[in-house]
Amino acid sequence: MTTPTASLLPPVFNGEHYHIWSVKMKAYLRGQGLWQYVEEERQPPQLGPNPTLNQIRMHEEEASRAPRALSHIHSAITDLVFTRIMACETTKESWDKLRKEFMGSDTRRNMQVLNLRREFETLRMQEAEKVKEYVDRLMNIVNKIKLLGVQMPGSKIVEKVMVSLPERFEAKISSLEDSKDLTQITMTELVHALQAQEQRRLLRLEDANEGAMLATYKGKSMQGNYRKATGEKRGKERSNNQWNKAGGMRNFPACSHCKKKGHAEYKCYFRPGIQCRACKQFGHIEKVCRNKGE
Structure with missing residues (x-):
């Protein structure tokens, strides 16, 4: 067995x-x-008089x-x-x-159907919600109504989906109205058309985001290069201009002590009143002393 x-x-x-x-x-x-x-x-039907074995079985x-x-x-x-x-x-x-x-009783069941119908009529698709998520929510209500013994025509469900879509699907709905008889379109066809529109929109958004990220990256790179070039230019300008400032080599006149340019007189190594620490003589400093070794 x-x-x-x-x-x-x-x-x-x-x-x-x-x-x-x-x-x-x-x-x-x-x-x-x-x-x-x-x-x-x-x-089961009643047996007649004198039934056969097959009829009895x-x-x-x-x-x-x-x-x-x-x-x-x-x-x-x-x-x-x-x-x-x-x-x-x-x-x-x-x-x-x-x-x-x-x-429950018929009264309670009718109240449940009424509440579900009200929920069905007020349900709207959220702006960030996907088509499949919204249709699943809608069909869940429809299935609950069917389990309570009330059938809902497919055309009414299709109409409900079309009138409760966000504004971003307006172009697709207009295209369907021009190309098909909306009273004959099935729920499956409508969902596939809306999902195709949704996928194209997501692809465009991804391309736009990638373009924006690339432009931002290029902008930052160019800005960094510009700052770097500007910094180098400023550094060169400072380096080139440091001799043109007050106290620079080119702006100093000839020193009255050593007759050379490029320094102030009070910094000259050959001043008369300065004493050398190496030879103890006046007129120069230890750095330029010729007798420092001796």
Whole structure:
């Protein structure tokens, strides 16, 4: 006897997110061919007189389908949830009990739908938000409304996306209006067109940023070179002009002591009143003394 694989096991409901579990469980029961016994509480036909063995076998198979569907529901819920439906005898009664317990009454469900519709109508795409992020938020609300039993037409969702886009998509919307019938465009086509526009805009922004960074780098480099050249020029000017200042070599007249230019008289090495520390004579300093060695 083969054991069922994990993919064939029903989804387990622990009391949270009933709307998700109900969709999965409905698909599971349909895959097993048992959903009609939950939805309609279908009963097997009665056997006629003198049934054949094949008719008896088919009748037994049909009669076992409703209890099998109920068994699948029991195995798909935890013990805490099972206490809510343990008194229910039929599959439909158990399913409706779970729906009432975890989805609320029709009044409460209608209020939930009304709140979700209001959120759907007021939702707007943010300026810095991407198209996919906004569409995901929008479709999340739509899916919640569908789980509550209310269907929303695809054309209304497309219209909602187009009227709630930021100003940067105005050119794309105008292009779509000129080239296509917006009443026939699908949500997938619209999202792909908007994403293409968004990608082109991002590429242009990246190119503009790279150009600005390159221009800034060149400007700083040229400014640095200019400052360097200016500094070198100023240094040369200072070096060239230091001899033209007051007290420079070219501006001094000939010294009255040594008859040479380029220094002031009070700094001359051959002043009459100065005494040499080497030979003790007057008229010169030790640096230019000829008798210093002796």
